Amino acid sequence: MGQLAIVDAYQAFMATAQPLINIETDEQYEATLETLEQVLESASDTLDDPMNPLIDMLSHAIERYESQDEELMAFIGEAETLPADIALLRTLMSQHHLTGSDLPEIGDKTMVSKVLNGKRILSRQAIEKLSERFELKPAMFFGE
Structure with a gap:
């Protein structure tokens, strides 16, 4: 039964x-x-x-x-080739519909552009501020 x-x-x-x-x-x-x-x-x-x-x-x-979803798989493939901090930053920007001007935690839009293009790294201070703003653990910017 x-x-x-x-x-x-x-x-x-x-x-x-x-x-x-x-x-x-x-x-x-x-x-x-x-x-x-x-x-x-x-x-x-x-x-x-x-x-x-x-x-x-x-x-x-x-x-x-x-x-x-071919488009999503292409996005994932691209994201996997990026350093963790840049991939996370791009994802946050996409999810929250942000531009380089919307991230004062990093600096002005020129600085954000340099970070996204791999010409500058995120500072410890920027990671701390971004982590607080988006309620993330700072370790997420360093990947697995």
């Missing part, structure tokens, strides 16, 4: 989760990203958290969908 209840519960779950697990549209993709964010916020950061299988399932669905 218990096994049948598990099967019923799983089928009910999959009926609800289907658009998030088999992503076919941008709307489903956005909904899955939002759901994953909510699950990550509610989950504890432990290996035995009961949300981990759901996190894995949603992450894999997102990964499958993204791998079909």
Whole structure:
């Protein structure tokens, strides 16, 4: 009897989760990203958290969908060739719709341009200010 209840519960779950697990549209993709964010916020950061299988399932669905997007894959490929600080800075600028003039933490737009082009490095002070502004750990500017 218990096994049948598990099967019923799983089928009910999959009926609800289907658009998030088999992503076919941008709307489903956005909904899955939002759901994953909510699950990550509610989950504890432990290996035995009961949300981990759901996190894995949603992450894999997102990964499958993204791998079909040629433009996104080209962006990821380009980002992987960039130093971590420049890749992160470009991502932040893109996500927040910022220009070089919008980053006084680094300096004027000329300085931002030099950093983005690899002619100057981000100073420790700039990393600290950017980390505070975007609520990031400074280590993210150094990659893995």
